[in-house]
Amino acid sequence: MTVEQLHVxxxxxASAHSTDQALNHVIIEFYEKLSSWEHAIVRxxxxxxxxxxxxxxxxxxxxxxxxxxADKIGVTTGTLTVQIDKMVEAQWVVRRPHESDRRSILVELxxxxxxxxxxxxxxxxxxxxxxTAKMNSExxxxxxxxxxxxxxxx
Numbered sequence: 001m002t003v004e005q006l007h008v009x010x011x012x013x014a015s016a017h018s019t020d021q022a023l024n025h026v027i028i029e030f031y032e033k034l035s036s037w038e039h040a041i042v043r044x045x046x047x048x049x050x051x052x053x054x055x056x057x058x059x060x061x062x063x064x065x066x067x068x069x070a071d072k073i074g075v076t077t078g079t080l081t082v083q084i085d086k087m088v089e090a091q092w093v094v095r096r097p098h099e100s101d102r103r104s105i106l107v108e109l110x111x112x113x114x115x116x117x118x119x120x121x122x123x124x125x126x127x128x129x130x131x132t133a134k135m136n137s138e139x140x141x142x143x144x145x146x147x148x149x150x151x152x153x154x
């Protein structure tokens with residue numbers, strides 16, 4: 001059934017379909033723009049986008065087990081191990097034994113890693129401020145709630 005046919009037979013479905021399509025395209029466009037901004041920020045900084053995402057997660061959540069961190073990033077622990085090795089070498093993170101689970105290793109930011117997190121987080125905050133500058137406080141709260149609900153779906 002085409003969108004035009006939906007308009008005739010069930011207008012509320014056609015409207016929902018076209019809204020879903022528009023929302024789909026807007027989300028994709030936003031993702032592409034945000035991704036492009038992220039790449040521009042990390043270019044020529046001496047670290048990769050996946051490394052800065054790891055630093056962001058550790059900066060927000062604190063020390064994490066390798067498995068938990070790999071799950072949040074969406075990579076295998078083997079892939080994460082290679083990345084963490086490089087980050088340990090760069091002195092952004094350290095590995096330490098878990099206090100209560102001898103089998104687990106925690107990864108946490110060093111002072112150098114924390115400084116990098118704070119610097120990058122400030123750039124994100126400035127972008128957020130710029131993007132929401134024309135919104136009133138109620139609109140920003142609605143946006144926060146909607147994005148939080150969307151994030152919970154993952």
